[in-house]
Amino acid sequence: MGIYQDFGLKQIINASGKMTALGASAVHPEVAKALSDASMDYVDIHELMLAAGKIIATVTGAEDGCPTSGAAGGIAISVAAVIAGTHLTRIEKLPFSDGLKNEIVIQKGHAIHFGASITQMISLGGGKVVEVGQANHVEKKHIMEAINEQTAAIFYVKSHHAVQKGMQSLETMISIAKEYQIPIIVDAAAEEDLRKYIAMGADLVIYSGGKAIEGPTSGFICGRASLIEACRAQYKGIGRAMKVGKEAIVGLLTALRRYGFKEDLSQEQRRRMLWLIEQIKDINGIEGSIVQDEAGRDIYRAQLKIDSKVLGMSAHELIRRLEEGNPAIYTRNHYANIGIINIDPRPLLPGQEQLIVKRIKEIVEETYEHSI
Structure with a gap:
């Protein structure tokens, strides 16, 4: 349980990026302490x-x-x-x-x-x-x-x-x-x-x-x-x-x-996204690949191309079901209208890519069962 759950809010897995709508960044403990100290003086x-x-x-x-x-x-x-x-x-x-x-x-x-x-x-x-x-x-x-x-x-x-x-x-x-x-x-x-x-x-x-x-x-x-x-x-x-x-x-x-002393995690983040793509490669209707940030930054995201006819649901439907879960999973959806969902590794906490894979597989399985 986190501080937001204490106020009755659901847990969020942020695979969208450092987006204002999701609170931007989770700060380092040193920054959090500075915020606390400053507020008391x-x-x-x-x-x-x-x-x-x-x-x-x-x-x-x-x-x-x-x-x-x-x-x-x-x-x-x-x-x-x-x-x-x-x-x-x-x-x-x-x-x-x-x-x-x-x-x-x-x-x-x-x-x-x-x-x-x-x-x-x-x-x-x-x-x-x-x-x-x-x-x-x-x-x-x-x-x-x-x-x-x-x-x-x-x-x-x-x-x-x-x-x-x-x-x-x-x-x-x-x-x-x-x-x-x-x-x-x-x-x-x-x-x-x-x-x-x-x-x-x-x-x-x-x-x-x-x-x-x-x-x-x-x-x-x-x-x-x-x-x-x-x-x-x-x-x-x-x-x-x-x-x-x-x-x-x-x-x-x-x-x-x-x-200036931050560790460059771009290649580690890329590795995590390659792992994610490997885990879902056998799902018919989802094609995974690695894409670099549109503005040329050293950011590597997992891109999922959704074939709605094969998968049995659109990208928008998959997004909706990911967000309705608890924890709610928020992906990067600028190209959802053409069937593309991106997963940004930067805000993911350790192991959360495993939860994303697990939830995608559950949703696909539920969709398959309902279609029978």
Whole structure:
């Protein structure tokens, strides 16, 4: 029994990934202790924010950093910062930004839904979203033609949710931003490399603290000192509604300090997924294989292709029955509409792949018995 079962909730096996809907990450005991210790004491929040910025800067190679409630809050705050700066009257008017330089240029294939609309997060910061090109094709000229005297920033999304083909590269977007002397904001919420995008020349980079970093529900922005100062200033405006508490900041900083010493488990996770595929290879109607993460990260998932005519149930039906069990098994279902289910090994606790195999076999057997 776990803490959530004490409140009457069913146990979850998370084979979906570090997803907000399932609580993102299970933190290391050292991070959990930091959260607990911080919650039982007091601190000057402004001083804590400044200290956090220095640690974030050290870890990322940026000039400064700003903790946030999450990556989504980081988007709104970053956009607000490039529009209002540290001008208090402007800060207090946001998200109403009429009369200000407020246009945010984004490739159409990056105007994604990540559990919420990314364009809505930009709008919360006062940004007027300018989508350029087509959903699967953007040319450099599309971006350049969209830039005018009202352009506040270019926004780039590095995510498996974003269209991966036909978009302009981050290198191209950065070069355009430099040419026109406007900031470029990179949403790298779930990315694992905390130094790459700053080194490439991005002005502001947004990360989730609860995904690759395996911290608590939190996030941070890193980048140019003047823009980070403006990010912190937004806590006197729209940032107040998405403020991050002392516990989350300390938990985030503890996770960041641990991050560089994390063991690379990608090959071990791949081995576990190969084992899973081997165990179900004799089930008619399910074809297993190993696939790498869509965004190119060193993540290897088990992909199950469901032939509904042979198996006797669709991918959606198998998903439903996995989720209805106790423990409930949540898989990665972005391609369920074409009969594909993915199993992400990263959040699985030891031995849980065995429980997944066992439950799939039970469901298949139940389906077979009912068809006789």
